[in-house]
């Protein structure tokens with residue numbers, strides 16, 4: 001039986017609770033005898049800052065490199081609002097992404113029919129929605145240099161961030177998107193602003209080339225990022241796989257997530273390149289944040305975190321059947337009426353984080 | 365009686381039609397004896413490229429500088445998809461914005477109760493929506509240098525765009541937002557990504573300072589741009605004035621526009637600084653694009669263009685009463701059942717561009 005090394009980084013806010021919920025499901029998975037998992041737990045974000053003075057300790061980074069996959073809860077919170085820029089909780093997450101070269105961020109936006117009413121959009125527009133956003137995660141304006149604030153002679157300031165993309169960076173993320181599309185509906189939309197950005201010009205050019213050379217069977221559409229944001233609101237089901245850069249991906253994936261009406265349900269995967277031995281670094285985390293306002297109250301929805309485990313089984317360990325079973329257990333738990341507060345309709349009695357995780361584990 | 369010099373730049377696609385519709389209303393306005401308008405018409409975008417080989421001729425730029433205000437239809441279309449980057453139709457518009465220093469882009473997103481059903485969002489979430497997006501328009505990543513594609517030694521490429529903001533650029537747009545909020549509900553939300561961008565750090569710092577020093581009576585909230593995009597979909601009426609940079613403003617204003625369900629209704633203003641003699645450069649244009657697919661068919665909705673004229677009366681000429689009258693005429697025409705195809709509900713008989721413009725002129 002295969003054995004996998006998992007690093008759990010619960011993080012801040014509701015992170016530890018949802019990670020705890022996932023642990024229950026992980027234990028249930030172990031019992032099925034499908035695989036064994038060695039888990040180690042460590043700190044990231046504000047909790048790491050409190051303990052070690054940095055949002056990601058070098059030792060933790062080493063654990064991350066040694067693990068087969070990382071499962072992260074969430075980072076950040078008002079407690080650390082005043083810390084120095086390089087020590088903010090997010091910096092821990094960004095360092096992990098960069099050091100492990102997790103360039104491919106997969107963010108499914110799925111609208112469960114049972115929850116379609118929770119969307120602010122009319123039901124018919126979102127019911128059955130299933131978009132896969134592929135966001136480039138280690139390049140672009142969040143990482144490019146120079147990235148600095150300088151003081152001018154008159155005492156005023158000038159801030160610079162640099163949006164950089166190379167052919168190689170665009171090629172590899174394009175491959176991820178086209179490969180995924182081949183296993184789905186065979187359609188990719190690529191979003192950029194080639195009308196005002198040189199990085200958009202190169203993005204469009206490279207995506208077009210990768211498509212023409214390797215994926216004749218996939219249908220490719222180019223769309224301007226501002227129009228893409230509009231179209232997500234106007235007619236979201238027109239999209240299947242949507243590939244875009246780090247910055248536009250940040251915004252567009254959040255829109256897509258919100259369309260589903262149930263942010264607490266959405267997982268994500270951040271993947272590195274597959275190396276010679278067939279392995280890849282990978283980090284899985286919920287799309288939602290650390291929600292400090294409800295932290296520690298057994299209110300948070302653990303499903304995004306549990307769904308992140310399902311993505312881990314699928315993308316890191318090739319355990320497609322187990323992933324399907326887990327996704328099915330989530331659907332069954334929902335169908336059985338299990339609801340945390342964030343997805344409970346009016347007049348229904350919500351359950352807590354632990355009860356929800358147990359409901360999924362039972363369904364499994 | 366005051367006399368104003370207007371430069372009309374109908375542009376491409378449906379631009380000439382909607383500009384024609386506005387002309388009808390302008391003639392009606394003249395008859396009221398409120399003001400006289402000298403109008404001159406010139407080319408911009410693809411039509412300028414076809415005629416002069418550039419998307420904005422120097423002579424046109426001079427006319428723009430001499431005018432009291434500019435009214436622009438729309439630019440672009442598939443006909444010019446293959447032209448060189450510096451000659452694309454959008455470059456004409458971008459040059460106008462930059463040369464006239466039109467740094468303040470005002471984009472109201474208003475949901476007319478009569479049209480709330482057209483929104484993809486549930487009626488109660490958008491009915492009565494009235495957001496004013498204030499987008500910085502001449503700085504940031506669309507204009508910063510370096511902006512280039514270089515070829516690397518191995519033949520692959522590297523594209524760079526530069527996001528730059530100075531204290532002065534942020535200060536002046538912050539003043540515009542706070543001043544507007546003072547005349548509205550007194551609330552400003554400022555969106556950036558200070559957690560990953562140095563320009564976001566400076567943006568937040570300067571907006572905070574301008575607020576503290578000059579606008580104690582206005583309520584200020586900082587919001588991350590990705591969360592802002594989500595919140596626009598989740599609970600749009602929480603926003604009143606929303607100030608943000610060029611890139612985020614591009615995307616967020618398009619989302620806000622789409623929430624209203626009637627893009628063909630939304631005007632915009634792009635304003636320069638007020639000079640010593642109390643004058644400012646200004647360009648007014650619909651939020652919608654050139655819609656080449658319906659161009660020349662008398663189908664386009666001229667209301668966004670007519671609303672742009674109303675903004676011109678208000679912001680360039682201080683004719684608040686006339687602007688109110690014109691906005692009222694739009695509302696009355698709608699209440700009277702006037703609908704172009706884009707806003708006609710099922711089973712209603714849409715009218716054309718000319719008839720719609722006439723309906724507004726009559727209501728005036």
Ligand SMILES: CC(C)[C@H](C(=O)O)[C@@H](O)C(=O)O
Nearest residue numbers: 090093094142250559560590
């Ligand atoms: C926490 C933050 C740095 C991060 C980002 O902007 O990438 C987050 O918004 C995300 O989308 O994962």
Ligand SMILES: CC(C)[C@H](C(=O)O)[C@@H](O)C(=O)O
Nearest residue numbers: 195196226454457458506614
């Ligand atoms: C035409 C284009 C350059 C422009 C922009 O991106 O600024 C447009 O999208 C807009 O929002 O006015």
